[in-house]
Amino acid sequence: MVYTQQLPRIIISGTGSAVPPHRLSNPDLEKMVDTSNDWIIERTGISERAISTQYEPLPVLGAVAGHVALKSAGLTAKDIGLIIFANHKSGTFAVPDNATIVQYLLGAECPAHDQNGGCTGGIIAESAGYNALAGKLYAHLMRNPEEEIPHDVLNFKVLVLAGDTLSHVLNYKDRATCILLSDGVGAAVLQFSLDQTVLEKKYGFLGCYLNADGSLGPNLWWKSGVGPQFSSVDGNLTYGGHEAQVKRPDFHMDGQVVFKPAVRMMTEAFEKIVEQEHIDKSSPEYSQMMIDPHQANWRIVDAVRKRTPFAPEQVYAEGIKKYGNNSLGTYMVAQDELHVGGHLYPGRLLAKVAFGAGFIWGADLHRWALNRPKPSQITSDAEKQALVRMYYSKYSEWVSQLCA
Ligand code: COA
Numbered sequence: 244m245v246y247t248q249q250l251p252r253i254i255i256s257g258t259g260s261a262v263p264p265h266r267l268s269n270p271d272l273e274k275m276v277d278t279s280n281d282w283i284i285e286r287t288g289i290s291e292r293a294i295s296t297q298y299e300p301l302p303v304l305g306a307v308a309g310h311v312a313l314k315s316a317g318l319t320a321k322d323i324g325l326i327i328f329a330n331h332k333s334g335t336f337a338v339p340d341n342a343t344i345v346q347y348l349l350g351a352e353c354p355a356h357d358q359n360g361g362c363t364g365g366i367i368a369e370s371a372g373y374n375a376l377a378g379k380l381y382a383h384l385m386r387n388p389e390e391e392i393p394h395d396v397l398n399f400k401v402l403v404l405a406g407d408t409l410s411h412v413l414n415y416k417d418r419a420t421c422i423l424l425s426d427g428v429g430a431a432v433l434q435f436s437l438d439q440t441v442l443e444k445k446y447g448f449l450g451c452y453l454n455a456d457g458s459l460g461p462n463l464w465w466k467s468g469v470g471p472q473f474s475s476v477d478g479n480l481t482y483g484g485h486e487a488q489v490k491r492p493d494f495h496m497d498g499q500v501v502f503k504p505a506v507r508m509m510t511e512a513f514e515k516i517v518e519q520e521h522i523d524k525s526s527p528e529y530s531q532m533m534i535d536p537h538q539a540n541w542r543i544v545d546a547v548r549k550r551t552p553f554a555p556e557q558v559y560a561e562g563i564k565k566y567g568n569n570s571l572g573t574y575m576v577a578q579d580e581l582h583v584g585g586h587l588y589p590g591r592l593l594a595k596v597a598f599g600a601g602f603i604w605g606a607d608l609h610r611w612a613l614n615r616p617k618p619s620q621i622t623s624d625a626e627k628q629a630l631v632r633m634y635y636s637k638y639s640e641w642v643s644q645l646c647a
Contacts, residue, residue, distance in 0.1 A: 251397065251435035253376050254447035254612040257316025257620075258579040259430035261307035261627060262566055263299045266291040267410075267425075276418040283422050288541020288560075292425035292567025294410045298635045301334030301408045302344035304428040306634040309349055309402050311622040312430035315582075322400055323432075325375050326355035329364030329405040329571050330428075331600075333412050337467070345404065347641060348634045361463075362537050362599025363453070364571040365405030365429065366607050369595075370451035372401035372433040380435070400434040406572030412465060412494050420496050423540065425567030429575020436612065444590060446612035452515040453605035454508070462501055463600040465494040506546040508604035509536060509596045513551065516594060516606040528592050528610075531557075535581060537597035538563040538573040547596070559586070571599070585615040 268291040269280035283289055295304065305328055313319060326349075328342035336344070342355035360367040376399060383396050406428025415421045433448070441447060513534065522529050534557060536544050541563045548558040559577050562569070569576065574595045581587050591611045598604035622630070 248391065249437065249442060250380070251392070251437045252441050252445070252447040253373050253433055254436045254441060255431045255609060256400075256434045256436075256613070257312045257314070257318065257432040258582045259308045259311030259313070259315055259622070260428065260572075260576040260579040261304040261311065261406075261631075262293045262427035262569070262572075262576055263295040263304070264624070264628070265294050265296055267294045272422060275415050276421060278418050278422055286540075286542065287423060288563050289423065289567050290564050292410075293427050293565075293569060295408045295426040299408075299426070299631055300635075300638065301330060301406070301428070302341050302348060303631060303634045303638050304406060304408065304426070305330075305341055305345040305404045306348035307627055307630045308406065308428040308430035309345055309404055310630055310634075311579075311627065312402065312432050313349075314622055315616055315620045316432040316434070317620065318400065318432065320349040320351040322398070323351045323402045324353050324399040325372070325401045326351060326353060327368045327371050327401065327403050328355070328357050329360055329368035329403075330357060331359060331364075331407050331409070331412075331570065332357070332467075333407045333409050333570075342404070344638070344641065348637050351402075360571070360599070361601045361603045362539065362571050362573075363597040363601075363603045363605045364599070365403070365575040366451060366595055366597050366605050367453065367603075368403045368405055369431060369433070369448075369607055370453070372403045373448045373451070375399075375401055376433060376435060397435050397437070400432060403431045403433060405429055405575040407570040409494075409570050414494060417494070419498050420494050423568045425569045427566055427569035427572040427576050429572050429577070429579055431575065431578060438612075440589070441612050444610070446589060446610045449520045449608040449610060450516065451605065451607040452512055452519055453603065454512070455601050455603045457601065459504060459602040460600070462497040463495070463602070502540075502543065504602060505539060505543050505598045506550070508598040508602065509543070509547045510550045512596045512598070512604050512606035513547070513594060516596075516608045520608050522592065522608075528590065532592035532594060533581060533586060534558045535574045535577050535593060535595045536560065537599065538577070539568050539598075571597075582613065583616060583621055587611040587613070587615075589614060
């Protein structure tokens with residue numbers, strides 16, 4: 244069967260982010276653990292980290308980031324056909340999914356679900372959003388190959404969220420982790436486009452590369468606090484009943500061991516996605532591309548950059564200094580900042596690359612389709628704070644039903 248009709252492409256039509264304004268600085272940490280401002284800046288590039296207050300729980304940050312992305316795309320929550328929220332369950336609830344709480348807060352009427360994926364979860368969620376759109380189109384083509392694509396397919400849109408509130412998980416006596424990690428959520432809207440320029444110039448989502456190696460899992464984990472526990476003395480699995488349940492999740496990271504695989508995996512993911520999508524390395528679009536890496540540590544980002552031919556300004560890492568490492572949020576928040584800041588323009592290649600617990604690593608590649616947003620599409624910090632208040636009020640009503 245040859246399809247004579249023009250098939251739509253899948254683009255990012257809006258971006259958003261919600262990073263809590265409260266900051267925990269290096270001098271603050273000096274008072275809490277045996278560390279120093281100089282050490283942290285030299286080894287990580289971090290000056291301060293974004294920390295959520297009790298009024299900014301994960302679903303509220305997710306709702307704000309989603310709201311901002313919808314405004315950026317010129318849409319409302321009712322336009323969305325699916326919400327995918329990549330997070331590490333660092334909110335109050337393991338069940339229900341944070342995505343369904345966000346769906347309720349936004350007033351969307353669509354399926355919604357969480358997904359994990361370590362710090363690569365945002366890339367996996369975006370790819371899952373792409374697959375949901377592509378799957379809807381494919382199902383139509385299989386059913387009615389000769390019929391025009393109906394509006395319910397063409398209008399299907401996916402809201403992708405990725406981020407965490409890891410400050411709720413960390414032990415602020417463990418200097419190996421509390422100096423790095425922080426809170427924040429990024430968002431993107433994915434939708435079909437039949438715009439002639441988009442079709443002709445092949446703008447939009449190009450592809451995703453993923454890989455995993457579970458043998459490295461013991462270097463980066465936290466316990467759920469339920470299920471059989473293991474003894475830290477002999478490693479035996481035991482089930483100790485309710486008394487053995489862990490109150491704090493006990494975040495563990497072998498930073499030094501994680502460092503080298505992180506550089507290798509992010510570099511590999513970048514090379515693989517460029518090869519997979521047949522990007523010509525001698526082309527202007529390759530030399531002018533923008534890389535949006537997971538900002539785990541500035542030194543990791545810099546080491547990856549040095550393995551590419553790109554100038555520092557083409558490898559975006561502004562977030563790590565001012566927000567810290569907000570897990571799956573880093574590159575999704577950065578994508579929003581790149582869009583709002585005018586660093587992306589129609590036709591510019593954007594590669595997001597990440598690694599994280601699992602280990603899982605990967606990259607996705609877009610040929611950006613949007614112009615810099617107009618002022619009317621941008622949400623100011625003050626407006627975001629008003630949204631936090633609005634969604635927190637709705638969230639606390641939802642929580643109060645738990646006690647009814
Ligand atoms: N403050 C001050 N000194 C510290 C310290 C801290 N917070 N943490 C470790 N040190 C000390 C160590 O005790 C060691 O001292 P010694 O030389 O006297 O033994 C020295 O600093 C070097 O420790 P090391 O662990 O080798 O530091 P590092 O350069 O590897 O930096 C990390 C530590 C955690 C910042 C770094 O390994 C890292 O970022 N790793 C990757 C983390 C990551 O990406 N995780 C994934 C999350 S998504």
